[in-house]
Amino acid sequence: MRKRAPPIDPARLRAGAARAVAVLKALAHDARLLLLCQLSQGEYSVGELEVLLDIRQPSLSQQLGVLRSEGLVETRRDGKNIHYRVADPAAVELLALLYRLYCPKEQPP
Numbered sequence: 001m002r003k004r005a006p007p008i009d010p011a012r013l014r015a016g017a018a019r020a021v022a023v024l025k026a027l028a029h030d031a032r033l034l035l036l037c038q039l040s041q042g043e044y045s046v047g048e049l050e051v052l053l054d055i056r057q058p059s060l061s062q063q064l065g066v067l068r069s070e071g072l073v074e075t076r077r078d079g080k081n082i083h084y085r086v087a088d089p090a091a092v093e094l095l096a097l098l099y100r101l102y103c104p105k106e107q108p109p
Contacts, residue, residue, distance in 0.1 A: 023091060026070045027098075031055055031063045036086060039073060040095045043085040 027033050034053050038044060044052070050060055064084060067073040074087040086092050 022070055023072065023088070023094065026067060026072055027094070029063065029066075031059060032067055033098075035060075035063055035067060035084075036072065036091065036095055037099065039084055039086045040092050043076070043083045045078075045081045045083050047081070049084070 027036065031053075034055070035049065038049060038052055046057070046060060046064070049055070049064075050057055053060075055063070064073065067084075068075065072086065072088050072091050073084045076083045076085070086095075
């Protein structure tokens with residue numbers, strides 16, 4: 001008979017589940033997922049994100065606000081420019097897994 005691991009503290013499970021649900025809800029929107037995927041590669045300004053992802057500024061600002069309120073991104077101001085980066089290392093790991101599972105590998109020419 002296989003030995004079971006000791007039970008996990010239910011309060012710890014609830015706290016982890018609540019955080020996981022919040023992150024998954026944030027990822028469950030195509031623009032936010034695209035933003036986080038791009039930001040997982042480094043820091044970008046709003047203008048750079050607008051061009052790279054072809055998301056218009058009002059929608060971009062709204063989605064970045066959601067990501068910021070969930071603690072998934074941080075900002076840095078440089079004069080008039082605001083730069084964003086991923087704040088949650090666990091989100092970077094999750095994005096890397098999603099990329100491996102769902103993004104097609106490059107096809108040779």
